[in-house]
Amino acid sequence: MLVTGAGSGIGRSTALLLHQLGARLSVVDRDEAGLAALCADLNATNDNGAVTAHVADLANLDAIPDLVTQCVDANGLLHSVVHCAGIQAIMPLRTLQIESWRKIFAVNTEAGLVLAKAMSNRKVYAGDDGAIVFISSVMAQAGSVGAIAYSMSKAALEGIARSLSLELAPRRIRVNCIAPGFVRTPLFEQTEKLWDDAARKAVENLHPLGFGRPEDVANAVAFLIADTGRWITGSTLVVDGGYLAR
Amino acid sequence: MEDFLIEMAEILEEDSVRESDELNGFESWDSLAALSVIAMADEKFGVNATAQDLKGAETVGDLYALIQAKNAA
Numbered sequence: 515m516l517v518t519g520a521g522s523g524i525g526r527s528t529a530l531l532l533h534q535l536g537a538r539l540s541v542v543d544r545d546e547a548g549l550a551a552l553c554a555d556l557n558a559t560n561d562n563g564a565v566t567a568h569v570a571d572l573a574n575l576d577a578i579p580d581l582v583t584q585c586v587d588a589n590g591l592l593h594s595v596v597h598c599a600g601i602q603a604i605m606p607l608r609t610l611q612i613e614s615w616r617k618i619f620a621v622n623t624e625a626g627l628v629l630a631k632a633m634s635n636r637k638v639y640a641g642d643d644g645a646i647v648f649i650s651s652v653m654a655q656a657g658s659v660g661a662i663a664y665s666m667s668k669a670a671l672e673g674i675a676r677s678l679s680l681e682l683a684p685r686r687i688r689v690n691c692i693a694p695g696f697v698r699t700p701l702f703e704q705t706e707k708l709w710d711d712a713a714r715k716a717v718e719n720l721h722p723l724g725f726g727r728p729e730d731v732a733n734a735v736a737f738l739i740a741d742t743g744r745w746i747t748g749s750t751l752v753v754d755g756g757y758l759a760r
Numbered sequence: 761m762e763d764f765l766i767e768m769a770e771i772l773e774e775d776s777v778r779e780s781d782e783l784n785g786f787e788s789w790d791s792l793a794a795l796s797v798i799a800m801a802d803e804k805f806g807v808n809a810t811a812q813d814l815k816g817a818e819t820v821g822d823l824y825a826l827i828q829a830k831n832a833a
Contacts, residue, residue, distance in 0.1 A: 604799040606792045609771055660795055708798045710812040 521548025523699030679748030695754030
């Protein structure tokens with residue numbers, strides 16, 4: 515299995531859980547220190563499966579096929595890809611720059627598609643019961659001030675997943691998204707710093723169950739990847755503490 | 761300072777702005793503009809400012825001073 519964005523937040527929790535469940539993992543992040551910390555924790559917990567770490571910036575889309583080849587060389591053919599890597603920047607319309615939104619789109623969206631293309635190749639795919647999970651967001655379905663680029667990137671990801679699921683069903687690769695609400699991650703904390711207490715409380719109140727934890731999303735990833743998700747494809751699992759229920 | 765004024769002009773939807781300009785004199789000085797300043801301070805200057813921090817600012821120059829002060833802290 516390949517997990518992107520594994521250096522922190524949802525990706526890190528996902529890698530820890532999948533490893534605990536016995537997966538052979540290739541973990542990817544642009545943050546070398548984050549990956550090193552993850553690997554130290556993985557090695558400390560148990561020896562369930564082999565882990566290889568790859569430092570890469572997924573904004574460099576052309577380098578992704580080689581990255582996937584390296585993962586296969588190091589850890590065998592791929593059964594699953596979980597694309598957790600994501601970036602966000604608060605950019606209201608009046609300051610939105612083409613270059614900035616393309617960077618967000620490249621990492622959040624296009625990298626997921628390139629990964630799926632590489633993973634589904636017969637020389638890379640392990641051959642049966644494969645799964646691809648993209649981490650989307652409630653922002654794919656609900657708007658938020660300053661989140662235009664992020665919303666665009668995640669809504670596109672869900673569109674990609676639906677068509678991909680149809681193309682890859684004959685290869686027995688399921689493709690799904692998970693749409694988390696606000697989860698306490700470094701990315702979230704980066705946004706949270708921009709709020710005052712009232713703004714923070716207002717956002718928390720949008721979640722009837724409060725803010726989420728990375729493990730809440732990791733559990734959903736494991737469910738979709740394992741046999742428990744065998745009849746689920748082309749869908750988005752909302753894991754949001756009730757954010758979208760309103 | 762020059763880069764900051766260019767950024768502020770974009771946020772305030774003006775051709776140019778001066779340090780002494782009163783923020784309340786701009787039609788576009790609203791909560792979205794404040795959010796844009798916070799995002800700009802983070803992205804361009806590596807400074808974490810909050811909406812609360814911005815409340816004391818009366819002029820464009822006050823915002824610059826705020827960012828500089830936080831940058832030095």
